Amino acid sequence: MKTSIQADPLLEIVNTVRQNKQLPPVDAIRAGDHLRRDLGFDSLDLAELTVRLEERFAVDVFADGLVHTVAEVRGRLGQA
Numbered sequence: 001m002k003t004s005i006q007a008d009p010l011l012e013i014v015n016t017v018r019q020n021k022q023l024p025p026v027d028a029i030r031a032g033d034h035l036r037r038d039l040g041f042d043s044l045d046l047a048e049l050t051v052r053l054e055e056r057f058a059v060d061v062f063a064d065g066l067v068h069t070v071a072e073v074r075g076r077l078g079q080a
Contacts, residue, residue, distance in 0.1 A: 010073065010077070013052045018040065021040075032070070035068060035070070035073075
């Protein structure tokens with residue numbers, strides 16, 4: 001399932017993190033996309049993602065342990 005870039009705040013945040021490391025934006029994210037392998041994030045990118053998500057949603061997605069996929073992030077945000 002593809003998600004529109006205009007309608008998905010998670011996609012917007014993912015692309016902001018990617019842009020900060022000079023990676024091209026992605027048009028869509030899928031539930032099974034792996035944050036490291038598919039989106040190209042390293043540990044610093046995951047830290048940035050955490051801060052941006054917490055600022056936007058007031059949720060620390062890593063508070064209860066690591067997340068590895070877009071689906072896990074959405075689950076922690078209550079968007080599953």
